[in-house]
Amino acid sequence: MNLLKDGIENESVQLTSQVVKLTVDGITSNYQVYRVRLDNLYFNDQNDRIATWISQYKAEYGEDSLSRDDLQHYNDVIQEFIEKSNPERIKQTQENIKLLNQQKYGVVLNDGRIIDGNRRYTCLRNLSKESDNFNYFETVVLEKDFEHSAKQIKMLELQIQIGSEERVDYDPIDRLVGIYRDIEDKELLTEEEYARSTNQKVSAVRKELDIARLLVEFLDAIKAPKQYYLARELQLDGPIRELYTALNNISDEDKKQEFKYIAFANLLMKPDEDMTRFIRNLKGISKSVYLDEFISKEEDIAESVLDDLPEEGKVNSDVISKFRADETTKEDLKRTMTVVGSKVKVKETRDKPNQMVKNAIDALDSIDLEIIKRLTDEQIDDMKANLERLEEVFQEVKEAVNV
Known part of the structure; x- marks a missing residue:
């Protein structure tokens, strides 16, 4: 369905008076907010937040098991992933929408794919079973389709969901899987484009990508390639980061x-x-x-x-x-x-005493002797007292090592 054509004609999409600013392709413009009936929308299966859940489902039921031919089933399956990813946050958001209605707009494509607002859409789907008051999702509708604008849409998604000031709570493994898929696997974005979209330094993105590669290498080593859900279940984010640092020592x-x-x-x-x-x-x-x-x-x-x-x-x-x-x-x-x-x-x-001596030498070597000439008399007297104490400690250490 074309939301801005078919949806408006059959009144399943309604224009509101609300206008919001949104940056798309580097250009900030005003966008209309629409009320879109829930059954005209579908979850974005390319969302990094649910990457590991998608991999688990396809591992169990086959690569072609998650099809939009049956949109109700497709949405139900992905909704379950979203609810499992953070049940407490879903509960809080749902209670808030029930009390105050939807307070933050979403972002969807013209064919109904949700780019931002999966959690709100999930809550509305649940609440709509109790009341028709929650049958609509308030959202910006972008006149783009995923197949022909995948790169721009991914950059927009990252900007909204990771690069904004109010970053959403991604599972750290899903974040690693996302950066690996977007840059390495699908070659959708460069490191520079990913950094720009997420408001990060390129060096930080490169480090995360290296850690993600190590995670992928682990899955290959245990003969479970691309079974990213295993990394989530095994809670590997902390261990794989420590391993990354350890390997850099060799x-x-x-x-x-x-x-x-x-x-x-x-x-x-x-x-x-x-x-x-x-x-x-x-x-x-x-x-x-x-x-x-x-x-x-x-x-x-x-x-x-x-x-x-x-x-x-x-x-x-x-x-x-x-x-x-x-x-x-x-x-x-x-x-x-x-x-x-x-x-x-x-x-x-055993090495610690010698290392402390080395640190003391480094500290003394770093003293700017020119500054000493500008010290006050009181500071000079205090420094002399400390040097005398230093000489005493020095003699004690020398005697301990029989020098």
Whole structure:
């Protein structure tokens, strides 16, 4: 349906007196707000917020399972994803609309695809079952279609939902999946265009994209490519970010790859309840002299874990749960982490006094001697007293190391 033609003709789309400002394609203009009957609209399946849910549904029911041929079924399925993504926020928004009606307009395309306002549309669909007063969605209607304006529409969506001052609450994994799909997978946007649309620095976008690539690499390693919902279920946002930092500590590419796949095996098996902290502890190992020892102790276990996974396409939540029931392997992984991690901590403790001496030298070297000439008499006297104390401490340290 063409909302601005067919919808107005059959009165399922009604013009309101409200006019709002909206920036589209870099141009800010006034747009009319319309009341559009709910059954003329449909959820945007390209919305990054529900990317992992869409991947889960298609993994279970097939790539072509989510078709708009049956629009009611299509909307019902996606509405369930939106409600599951943040049930508390849905409840709050729905109560607010029930009390005050819809307060913020949406943005839709001329064919009914919702670009902004999925949560409000969800709430109105629920409330319309109780009262006909909620049968309409107030929204701007853009005279564009998704197929021919996908890039511009994605930039608009990002600007509204991520780049605005009031950013919506995206699941962090959905954010990573979105940036990967938009820039790497579909090549819809460049890093610069994504940064501009979301009001971020290009360097920040590049870092997020690198983390997203690492997440995708993990899914490939566990033979579950593009099964993004698993990353959400496994709550990998914190651990994958810690792993990204740990890998940056390793300059040798071969060791980096070995370390990475060992970490992937640990993420799959979950030997510790707090995997963010667990992987954070790996950072200390990654930059220590014990890196080789850690790799040699865990590489065979990790290889065995990843090799034992079923063939691609058969890895799901149940398979991962069965793997995680192997307490012996989990204990082996954790034991190595504990033993090597303890060695790192001991070495760090022993190295700390020398590092503090180095810091003291750096601090003294940074003093601008010209400034001293401009100090007051009182400041000079105070500095002399501190230097005398410094000499005393220096002698005590020298005696302790038998210099």
